Amino acid sequence: MTDQVTGCCVVGGGPAGAMLALLLARRGVRVALLEMHHDFDREFRGDTVHPSTLEILDQIGLADRVHELHNSRISGPTLLTTRGPFTPFTLSRLNTKYPYILLVHQKDLLALLTEEAKKYPSFQLLMGANVTELIREEGIVRGVRYQSNDGLHELRSLLTVGADGRFSRVRHLAGIEPVRTSPPMDVLWFRLPHLGEDIDAPGGAFGGFAHGHIVGGFDRKDYWQIAFVIPKGSYAALRAEGIEGLRRQIVDVESRLAKHVQTLTDWQQVSLLSVESGRCRQWYAPGLLLIGDAAHAMSPVGGVGINYAVQDAVVAANLLTKPLLAGCVTTGQLRAVQSKRQWPVRIIQALQTQLQKRVIASALQAQEETALNIPWLVRVFTKIPFLRDIPPRIMALGVVRVRVEN
Numbered sequence: 541m542t543d544q545v546t547g548c549c550v551v552g553g554g555p556a557g558a559m560l561a562l563l564l565a566r567r568g569v570r571v572a573l574l575e576m577h578h579d580f581d582r583e584f585r586g587d588t589v590h591p592s593t594l595e596i597l598d599q600i601g602l603a604d605r606v607h608e609l610h611n612s613r614i615s616g617p618t619l620l621t622t623r624g625p626f627t628p629f630t631l632s633r634l635n636t637k638y639p640y641i642l643l644v645h646q647k648d649l650l651a652l653l654t655e656e657a658k659k660y661p662s663f664q665l666l667m668g669a670n671v672t673e674l675i676r677e678e679g680i681v682r683g684v685r686y687q688s689n690d691g692l693h694e695l696r697s698l699l700t701v702g703a704d705g706r707f708s709r710v711r712h713l714a715g716i717e718p719v720r721t722s723p724p725m726d727v728l729w730f731r732l733p734h735l736g737e738d739i740d741a742p743g744g745a746f747g748g749f750a751h752g753h754i755v756g757g758f759d760r761k762d763y764w765q766i767a768f769v770i771p772k773g774s775y776a777a778l779r780a781e782g783i784e785g786l787r788r789q790i791v792d793v794e795s796r797l798a799k800h801v802q803t804l805t806d807w808q809q810v811s812l813l814s815v816e817s818g819r820c821r822q823w824y825a826p827g828l829l830l831i832g833d834a835a836h837a838m839s840p841v842g843g844v845g846i847n848y849a850v851q852d853a854v855v856a857a858n859l860l861t862k863p864l865l866a867g868c869v870t871t872g873q874l875r876a877v878q879s880k881r882q883w884p885v886r887i888i889q890a891l892q893t894q895l896q897k898r899v900i901a902s903a904l905q906a907q908e909e910t911a912l913n914i915p916w917l918v919r920v921f922t923k924i925p926f927l928r929d930i931p932p933r934i935m936a937l938g939v940v941r942v943r944v945e946n
């Protein structure tokens with residue numbers, strides 16, 4: 541077992557961990573980022589970079605570089621309804637330099653953040669480092685033990701941050717249990733090709749609902765990324781029908797995909813994404829802080845999880861850089877991170893839950909309905925200037941705007 545020492549040990553190289561490690565390193569804090577995988581290319585976890593994150597990347601000089609990555613843009617979805625196409629919101633009116641969602645492969649974003657962090661001598665990236673234990677001294681977390689190809693290692697630190705996602709090992713080892721609010725849906729995720737006569741989605745995304753299923757599509761320039769939303773637990777029955785059953789159900793919702801779905805020939809092309817959400821009552825313990833999905837697992841509704849994880853990282857870096865440089869981080873300072881972030885998280889999770897319960901769950905149960913019927917109140921709401929921009933503003937910029945303090 542090799543002993544190493546650092547100021548801050550960040551467990552998990554997802555959006556939260558990578559951003560926190562970069563922000564601390566550029567302020568001169570000694571920081572080690574531990575990621576259990578050997579690369580960033582793994583199961584799908586979203587690739588939406590919202591205006592709030594683009595603004596943060598701009599503040600640290602990375603906005604141009606993120607726009608150079610393979611990307612496409614969404615400004616608002618076009619929904620297929622009983623009364624024709626309907627655009628519930630658009631980001632293009634928002635007061636921001638980046639009035640759109642940038643779709644970027646998450647592995648490219650994480651590579652960009654960690655490559656940037658490597659420019660700072662105080663940063664250390666440990667790939668293939670699977671954290672298995674917390675080091676505790678007199679009730680205070682003082683680092684981690686991790687397994688890598690060459691054996692078990694010990695990394696001691698002033699502060700340990702669990703940014704290791706929804707199934708956080710660090711959280712479990714700390715004895716912190718999240719309150720789960722599992723929403724009633726799963727998502728099938730697959731690609732369909734762009735064809736000559738294609739779907740018209742001027743805002744970069746389309747959506748439709750019929751016969752108890754929901755289809756969403758995102759324009760990725762060279763293909764359509766499709767989300768097929770199904771009731772939780774119904775995957776086995778769908779699979780038993782064979783891939784032709786899936787093709788039929790997609791076309792039932794969106795007949796314009798009839799030719800596209802012919803390319804779906806094997807279940808290997810389809811990923812099942814299990815959706816859950818929840819949050820911890822307490823995000824910290826002496827010597828330890830949880831951020832991102834480890835503190836509050838986000839459902840994919842609105843595609844905001846990455847952005848909330850990044851905002852947690854910014855707030856943690858703003859509040860903890862000076863204490864880390866001074867060599868003393870108190871529990872009160874860790875509590876302050878939770879205090880600043882827990883209300884924005886609670887509000888967005890409440891909105892997600894309402895949307896899931898009222899819109900998505902009822903759409904999934906409505907076997908007889910053949911298309912979305914948008915209530916007149918919603919149609920009126922989306923026409924009132926000021927009011928119509930509140931939901932997209934919360935989704936795109938967060939409940940509270942977060943800035944990097946240099």
Ligand SMILES: Cc1cc2nc3c(=O)[nH]c(=O)nc-3n(C[C@H](O)[C@H](O)[C@H](O)COP(=O)(O)OP(=O)(O)OC[C@H]3O[C@@H](n4cnc5c(N)ncnc54)[C@H](O)[C@@H]3O)c2cc1C
Nearest residue numbers: 552554555556576586671704705813832833840843845846
């Ligand atoms: C089906 C689905 C679709 C989603 N779609 C979107 C979307 O489109 N847009 C969006 O914004 N959000 C989306 N989300 C939510 C989003 O994925 C999360 O909110 C976001 O990834 C949280 O970032 P994070 O850094 O906290 O955690 P994660 O991204 O989960 O990163 C955690 C990292 O920790 C590593 N790790 C775990 N355990 C250990 C260990 N013991 N030792 C070392 N490393 C470890 C993992 O390998 C991982 O790299 C989706 C979620 C789901 C489930």
